[in-house]
Amino acid sequence: xxxxxxxxxxxxxxxxxxxxxxxxxxxxKTILKCKKKIFYLSVVNMVIESEPRFMDMAVTYLERLxxxxxxxxxxKLMDSQFAVQLMRSSYNIADELDFVPMDxxxxxxxxxxxxxxxxxxxxxxxxxxxxxxxxxYFDFISFCQYAVISNKMKTGQIQFxxxxxxxxxxxxxxxxxxxxxxxxxxxxxxxMVGERLLNFIQDKYSTITATEEVNSYIxxxxxxxxxxxxRVATPSTFGxxxxxxxxxxxxxxxxxxxxxQELPSTSMDGSTMLKITLRAPANLxxxxxxxxxxxxPINYFEIFILQCLANRLGLECSLISSYVSNQxxxxxxxxxx
Numbered sequence: 001x002x003x004x005x006x007x008x009x010x011x012x013x014x015x016x017x018x019x020x021x022x023x024x025x026x027x028x029k030t031i032l033k034c035k036k037k038i039f040y041l042s043v044v045n046m047v048i049e050s051e052p053r054f055m056d057m058a059v060t061y062l063e064r065l066x067x068x069x070x071x072x073x074x075x076k077l078m079d080s081q082f083a084v085q086l087m088r089s090s091y092n093i094a095d096e097l098d099f100v101p102m103d104x105x106x107x108x109x110x111x112x113x114x115x116x117x118x119x120x121x122x123x124x125x126x127x128x129x130x131x132x133x134x135x136x137y138f139d140f141i142s143f144c145q146y147a148v149i150s151n152k153m154k155t156g157q158i159q160f161x162x163x164x165x166x167x168x169x170x171x172x173x174x175x176x177x178x179x180x181x182x183x184x185x186x187x188x189x190x191x192m193v194g195e196r197l198l199n200f201i202q203d204k205y206s207t208i209t210a211t212e213e214v215n216s217y218i219x220x221x222x223x224x225x226x227x228x229x230x231r232v233a234t235p236s237t238f239g240x241x242x243x244x245x246x247x248x249x250x251x252x253x254x255x256x257x258x259x260x261q262e263l264p265s266t267s268m269d270g271s272t273m274l275k276i277t278l279r280a281p282a283n284l285x286x287x288x289x290x291x292x293x294x295x296x297p298i299n300y301f302e303i304f305i306l307q308c309l310a311n312r313l314g315l316e317c318s319l320i321s322s323y324v325s326n327q328x329x330x331x332x333x334x335x336x337x
Contacts, residue, residue, distance in 0.1 A: 060115075068288040070123040073328060075135040075256070075280055082252035083132040083282070086301055087145065089196040093189055094149050098175040099156030099182070103163040105148065113144040135253075135282040142299050143286035149189070150295035156182040186296040191311075194304035198312075201248050201305070209248065210241045217313045232314035235262070235272040235336050241313075242306050246276070249302060255281035258302070269337065273320070276332040278302060284330055291322070298322075303332055310336060 095102050120140050121127055127136045159174045179188050202211040219230040233241075239260055246258035256279040263273040278284075283299050290298045303319055310317030320333040 063293065064119065066292060068285065068292065068324070069327065070120075071136070071139065071280070071285045073280055075282070076253040077133040078135060078138060078254055078282060079252040080133040082254065083138055085197065085200050086138075087132065087142065089193050089200070090142075090145060090149070090299070093192045093196060094152075096192070097179050097185060097189060098173050099179070099185055100152040101157075101160050101162035101173070105152060108152070109144065109148045112148050113141070116140070116144060135280075138282045139285045142283060143289055146286070146290055146297065146299045147293065147295055150186075150290070150293075150297065153182055153185040153189075153296070156185055190297050190300075190304050191307065193301070194306075194308035197301060198245075198305050198308045201245060205248050205251075209244045214241060214309065214312050230314050235274075235315075238310060238313055238315060238336060239274060242274075242276075242309060245305055245309060246278075246302065249278070249281070254301075255279055263333070272336040274334050274336060276302065276306070276334065277325075278330045280328050281330050284324070284328070287322070287330065288324060300332070303334070306334065 094100070094105065117129070117140075124136050124140075127134065127140070129137070131137050132141070157175070158180065159172065161170050162173050163170050179185060202209055202214070206212075217231050217233055219228065223230070239262060243260050246260060249255055249258050258276070258278045258281075260274055260276050263275050265271065265273045267273070281302070283301065287298050287300060300319070300322065303322075307317045307319075316337045318335045320335050322330065322332045325331050
């Protein structure tokens, strides 16, 4: 294992070589003759004082070193409409939550995607930009989208000027007070994307997703105002309908397989633990990178939908853990109350 000091020096040399800056190279040769401590301090000062982007390069380089391995297994092409819906729903909900001007978001998304593309393509020579049906490309572009969403949520604005229309008109936008806390934005986002995707699936696959049965559990506003108790589904009912929804992911080649099973539980609160396993899903690499980076939300589309399903069935669903098994299976554990 390389020593931290060696990694640090190697990183600085790589940065200098990357930019081919003659002045910095000359300074580097000069300070190499100095004592070790002076050398370290000179390199640090050189980087900080010369170009702030050098520090960004260093952070990016180290972050990429810690990323999980790229996915090399062959996967079927996804249904393009399904892939577009996953991306579009995420974009539209980000727009509706009003935490960033969308012209700014689009610019940041373009720049981030551009900065990541060459490194990603070096691991996937056959990947083609823009082909959302290709799980390899979808994994990449979904990572970029959610990384930017996470970044903008952390510094979410309450009020801003947003450019709209082809003529560059602008409008003042103020965030709904319900969504005012930036720390809560990932939760609202996940639930709202889940709602949007579940509606899409139920509309398109109503005959195979028990849509009528699910809707029978939804209580009307009038009944809620009259304190009428609502029906609550059993965990087994949730599990059965959840499997039908996961089957839709398989139909659209989002994953090779997707299964849900109940786990033994010793909880005293009457909750049920369920394990969801997706084999080689289209978010296998991206979700790992987002988690490693500490980004929130993570593009767990399958969990977004199941949490929404639980709400409609009068239950509460929380994600307990997510991990990758055998480098191919994305495994979630959820708690159902």
